Amino acid sequence: MKIVVCVKRVPSTDSRIKIAADGTSLDTSSIEWILSPYDEFALETALRIKDAATDTEVVVLCLGPSDATKELRTCLALGADRAIHLEDDGASRHDAQVTSGLLAEAIAAEAPELVLCGKLAADSDQGQVGLLLSYRLGFPCVTEARELTAADGKVTAKRAAGGGTSEIWELPLPALVTITKGEHEPRYASLKGIMAAKKKPIDASDVSAPAETLRVTLMELPAERQAGRIVGEGAEAVGELVRLLREEAKVI
Amino acid sequence: MAFKGLDYYDLDELLSEEDRMVRDMTRDWVSDAVMPIIDEAYENAVFPRHLVPQIGELGLLGANLPEEYGCAGMGPTAYGIICQELERGDSGLRSFVSVQGSLVMWPIFAYGSEEQKRRWLPEMAKGNKIGCFGLTEPDHGSDPGGMITNAKKDGADWILNGAKMWITNGTIADVAVVWAQTEDGIQGFLVEAGTPGFTAPEQKRKYSLRASVTSELVFDDVRVPDSARFPNVKGLKGPLGCLSQARYGIAWGAIGAAMACYDEALQYTLGREQFGKPLAGFQLIQAKLAEMVTEITKAQLICWRLAKLKEAGKIRPQHVSLAKRNNVAMALDIARVARDMLGANGITAEYQCMRHMCNLESVYTYEGTHSIHTLILGQDVTGIAAFE
Ligand SMILES: Cc1cc2nc3c(=O)[nH]c(=O)nc-3n(C[C@H](O)[C@H](O)[C@H](O)COP(=O)(O)OP(=O)(O)OC[C@H]3O[C@@H](n4cnc5c(N)ncnc54)[C@H](O)[C@@H]3O)c2cc1C
Numbered sequence: 001m002k003i004v005v006c007v008k009r010v011p012s013t014d015s016r017i018k019i020a021a022d023g024t025s026l027d028t029s030s031i032e033w034i035l036s037p038y039d040e041f042a043l044e045t046a047l048r049i050k051d052a053a054t055d056t057e058v059v060v061l062c063l064g065p066s067d068a069t070k071e072l073r074t075c076l077a078l079g080a081d082r083a084i085h086l087e088d089d090g091a092s093r094h095d096a097q098v099t100s101g102l103l104a105e106a107i108a109a110e111a112p113e114l115v116l117c118g119k120l121a122a123d124s125d126q127g128q129v130g131l132l133l134s135y136r137l138g139f140p141c142v143t144e145a146r147e148l149t150a151a152d153g154k155v156t157a158k159r160a161a162g163g164g165t166s167e168i169w170e171l172p173l174p175a176l177v178t179i180t181k182g183e184h185e186p187r188y189a190s191l192k193g194i195m196a197a198k199k200k201p202i203d204a205s206d207v208s209a210p211a212e213t214l215r216v217t218l219m220e221l222p223a224e225r226q227a228g229r230i231v232g233e234g235a236e237a238v239g240e241l242v243r244l245l246r247e248e249a250k251v252i
Numbered sequence: 253m254a255f256k257g258l259d260y261y262d263l264d265e266l267l268s269e270e271d272r273m274v275r276d277m278t279r280d281w282v283s284d285a286v287m288p289i290i291d292e293a294y295e296n297a298v299f300p301r302h303l304v305p306q307i308g309e310l311g312l313l314g315a316n317l318p319e320e321y322g323c324a325g326m327g328p329t330a331y332g333i334i335c336q337e338l339e340r341g342d343s344g345l346r347s348f349v350s351v352q353g354s355l356v357m358w359p360i361f362a363y364g365s366e367e368q369k370r371r372w373l374p375e376m377a378k379g380n381k382i383g384c385f386g387l388t389e390p391d392h393g394s395d396p397g398g399m400i401t402n403a404k405k406d407g408a409d410w411i412l413n414g415a416k417m418w419i420t421n422g423t424i425a426d427v428a429v430v431w432a433q434t435e436d437g438i439q440g441f442l443v444e445a446g447t448p449g450f451t452a453p454e455q456k457r458k459y460s461l462r463a464s465v466t467s468e469l470v471f472d473d474v475r476v477p478d479s480a481r482f483p484n485v486k487g488l489k490g491p492l493g494c495l496s497q498a499r500y501g502i503a504w505g506a507i508g509a510a511m512a513c514y515d516e517a518l519q520y521t522l523g524r525e526q527f528g529k530p531l532a533g534f535q536l537i538q539a540k541l542a543e544m545v546t547e548i549t550k551a552q553l554i555c556w557r558l559a560k561l562k563e564a565g566k567i568r569p570q571h572v573s574l575a576k577r578n579n580v581a582m583a584l585d586i587a588r589v590a591r592d593m594l595g596a597n598g599i600t601a602e603y604q605c606m607r608h609m610c611n612l613e614s615v616y617t618y619e620g621t622h623s624i625h626t627l628i629l630g631q632d633v634t635g636i637a638a639f640e
Contacts, residue, residue, distance in 0.1 A: 014254055070269065077273055188281050191311030191324035194273045 001150060001173075002057045002112040003046045006103055006133070007039040007075060009068040010123040019219045025093065026219075035071045038118025042179040044186040046116055047079045049150045056150075057081050059110060063102050065089045069202060076197035077189035084110075085204040095214040096128035102207055103129070104136040114155060115176040119144045130178035139176040142169045146182035158182075255283055255340065257511045260549045266556055267329065274330045278337035281310060286341035291601045293463040297456070299344065300463060301424065308379025312338070312349055314357035321361065322374030328562040332504035332555055339505035340512045343611035344464030346505040351420045352376060354498035356383030356429050359440060363482035363490060368442060372427065384425035384452075386416035386469045387491045393418075394624050395639075396431070397488050401471065403432040403441060403481075410434075410481065412441065412450075412474040418618070422452040422467025430469065431491045440482040440490050449474040460614040496569045499619050500562065503575035504555050506583035506615065507548060509608045513583075513590035514544045516605055520594050531593070540593060544586050551579045570632040577625035584612040 011017065011026065012034040018027040035043075043060065050056040060075040062068055063086040072083040084106055091099070107115055115137070120127035127143075134141035145157035146166075154170055157177050161167045171177070189197075231240045245252045257279070264272060285303060293300045307313060316331040317323035331353075339346035357376050360368050375381040392398045401414025412432055422428070428443045428450075443450055449472040454465060482490065518541060521531035531537050554575050561567040587609035591598040599606055616622050624639075631637045 012254070073269060074273065074276075077277075188310055189273060189277045190309060191274060191315055191326055191330070192319075194270055194277070195319075195324060195326070197273075198270060 001049070001053065001055070001114060002059065002110065003049065003114045003116060004059045004061050004107050004110055004112040005039070005043050005046050005075075005080070006115070006117045006129070007043065007060050007062050007071065008036045008118075008121045008123075009033050009062065009064045009071045010036045010121055013037070013122060017221065019221060024216050024219055033068070033071065035074060036118050036122045038120060038122070038179060038181070040118075040186040041181055041184075042116040042118050043075055043078060043080065044184055045145075045148050045179050045182075046114075047187065048184060049114075049148070050079065053150070059084060059112070061103060061106055061110075062086065063088055063094075063099060063207070064091045066204075069204075072202055073197055074189060076200040076202070077193040078187060079193060080200075082200055083202040085202055086207045087204055088207050088209060090209065092123070093212065093215070094209055095212045096126060096132055097214070098209050098212050100129050100132035100136055102209060104133055107133070107137060111174075113173040113175075114150065115139065115174070116148075117176070117178045119178045119180045127178070130176065134176040137174070137176065139174050140171050141176045141178070142171060143178045144180040145169075145177045146180055147184075148177055148179070255279060255512075255515065257336075257340070257508075258514055258545065258548050259552075260545050261553070263552050263556060267333075271327075271329050271333055274326065275333045275337060277310065278312065278334050279340070281306070282337055282341040286338075286345060290342045290345075290463060291604075291607065294342065294344070294607050295462070295601055297458070297462040299348070299424065299465045303345070304348075304379040304382070306379075307349065308377060311377075312353075313377050313379055314353040314361075314373065316353070317357055317361050317373065317377075321369055322377040323357075327559075328500070329556075329559040332501060332559055335501035335505040336508040336511075336555075338508065340508035342463055343505065343509060343608070343615055344461045346501075346508070347420050347461060347464050347615075350498045350501050350505070351385055352379075352383055354501055355385035355494045356427070358497045359385075359429055359482065359485075359490070359494045360442070362493065363440060363485040364442075365479070365483050367479065368482075372442070381426040382421055382424050384419050384421040384428045384467070384469070385494065386419050386422070386428050386430045387495075388416060388418050390415060390417045394621060396491060397438075399431065399433060399438070401430070401432045403434050403439065405435070406475070409475050409477055410441065412443065412471040412476065414471050416469040418455070419452070419467050419469050420461075420618075421465055422469055423454040423465050425452065428452070428469055429494075430471070437487045438490060439486055441476055442480045442482075443471070443474060443476055444480075447474055447476065458614075460610045462610075492569070495619055496572050499572045499576040500558065500567075502615060502619055503551075503558065503572065503579045506576075506579040506612070507551050507555060509612060509615075510544070510548050510551065510579075510583040510586045513587045513605045513608050514541075514548060516603060517541065517544070517590035517593045520597070520603075524595075537593065540589050544589070547582045547586065551582050554578060570628055573620065573625040573628040573632075576619065577622055577629070580612065580615050581622055584609065584616055587612055 012032040015031045020027040046058045058080045060080045061084045066087045117130035142157045145159045147158040157169045311324040314323045315326045319325040403410045403412045430441045451470045452467045454467050590605040
């Protein structure tokens with residue numbers, strides 16, 4: 001089985017975020033980049049399928065700037081077989097229509113049985129790309145799967161539904177599934193994996209994106225946190241604290 | 253928050269992509285698997301043995317030995333970085349990896365028979381078998397050439413008698429590399445746990461390297477076959493060759509402990525206010541931080557260059573002595589100063605600096621004491637040995 005995993009490079013979750021002078025994008029000068037965490041779960045899901053059935057081929061696909069090679073190399077060290085890099089330094093500005101269009105074209109050329117995406121990218125937090133991709137490819141889709149197994153030409157996806165229940169879905173192939181955090185933590189790259197990654201191919205090509213129909217018009221940082229307030233001291237303060245938590249903060 | 257090692261001179265730029273990946277992977281693993289448990293392991297004086305299979309799986313054991321023996325085949329820089337990142341967690345864990353990789357797997361690889369290599373290296377790389385290295389004796393530490401442990405030929409076998417002391421991993425080891433006097437000078441033997449007459453009681457009540465096992469090795473008429481002897485080395489250069497490998501890793505490892513202490517002192521003094529402002533705003537505190545940044549950067553440059561010399565095959569044991577001597581003393585100083593900067597909190601298990609400080613006292617002593625490396629450098633530059 002061939003699996004394509006879509007992966008995106010995002011600012012690390014503990015980067016200090018600054019907005020660039022244009023007011024509509026991030027100042028990338030002091031950002032550290034990582035693989036979007038849900039994409040890590042998606043890759044882990046694919047690698048577990050490969051662990052169970054060694055004839056599985058795992059291809060990672062990234063639309064991103066040229067220096068996203070680092071994140072792709074990490075995917076290869078973790079166990080992906082090869083990478084496709086659609087190089088586009090403006091990728092972070094694309095709307096989901098443009099992104100999914102470019103990805104769909106590359107995926108169609110690969111004709112995989114299964115496409116996996118993280119449920120959302122940790123930077124834009126939108127979760128549109130996976131869904132739009134499934135629509136463009138005409139693949140059935142389950143979102144936010146926590147666990148996925150593949151056997152006999154179909155995949156079985158487990159997802160959390162309302163009220164703490166779990167749903168099990170069976171999808172005929174080809175299919176697309178978006179992945180959320182499940183039971184399995186992403187693995188570490190082993191030294192052998194890192195050595196092997198050097199020899200695995202990254203197929204890089206420039207893409208030219210069509211014009212976006214949607215654009216971010218303004219980015220704002222959250223307001224500075226208000227200074228704390230001391231409601232009293234000692235045991236006498238407890239009553240007042242509980243009252244404020246209930247009536248003002250409405251958290252209890 | 254993820255640990256970020258000090259990199260004041262953008263030394264990252266000097267590392268290959270692969271070495272950076274090794275660093276990131278080891279760093280993440282230490283943050284996830286070691287940091288949450290290490291204070292308790294240290295307090296209770298237990299070696300976190302459950303980590304050994306993970307360390308093996310990641311490929312960190314004998315990482316610089318060839319792939320044909322189940323190892324990762326990495327270069328000297330990657331091996332050094334692994335030591336650095338492990339010691340950022342705890343010197344005890346790095347000691348485990350140094351002993352297994354440099355003092356047991358390396359001599360098997362360099363001095364051993366093909367049969368010894370095939371038997372031990374793949375299993376040791378996985379962490380399925382643990383090794384220890386017995387050189388030091390109760391009465392011979394800095395002067396190992398005076399050892400009294402001996403091996404006498406008896407037909408096709410050898411009979412070992414004597415005792416070793418301060419042996420890391422001793423009690424938990426499946427196999428001991430034992431150096432003994434023979435008629436032909438000092439030779440190395442692989443003695444398996446459970447061989448009649450061989451015992452390895454643990455040395456307790458340490459105030460340092462508490463998360464590491466240290467043991468005595470006792471040999472009472474221990475019979476081993478000739479196939480247990482290293483065929484390819486004789487004389488003190490055998491054990492000294494191993495020590496050069498391990499000391500190389502220790503020079504890197506010390507940087508890890510220093511980075512952890514520096515980071516802790518920086519975060520702490522930025523967060524804690526006295527006299528109405530953060531401690532980090534006072535000149536005396538800033539002088540300490542500036543000194544730490546300078547010394548760590550110097551140590552990093554020493555190791556980077558040492559790795560290049562090793563890669564090029566131009567490294568001499570004296571080069572390694574300089575690095576071990578400087579970097580461990582540097583780390584110990586930084587740990588002590590960090591301990592001071594944290595005030596009373598600095599003496600508790602809530603913080604790392606006191607643990608690193610106590611650990612580094614052992615690192616200062618083992619693998620050639622600070623003074624012995626001074627004498628090695630002194631001899632190298634004057635041509636006059638001052639040991640005796
Ligand atoms: C936790 C721990 C783990 C260890 N693990 C191992 C191991 O796995 N395998 C192993 O073989 N050994 C191991 N060692 C032993 C270690 O290598 C020795 O302790 C070290 O070589 C010093 O020997 P010593 O303790 O006998 O000190 P000594 O040699 O007695 O030295 C005492 C002091 O005298 C100084 N001194 C000695 N000679 C001179 C001189 N000529 N001129 C000036 N000063 C001198 C030393 O610098 C030191 O300060 C370990 C030690 C420790 C603490």
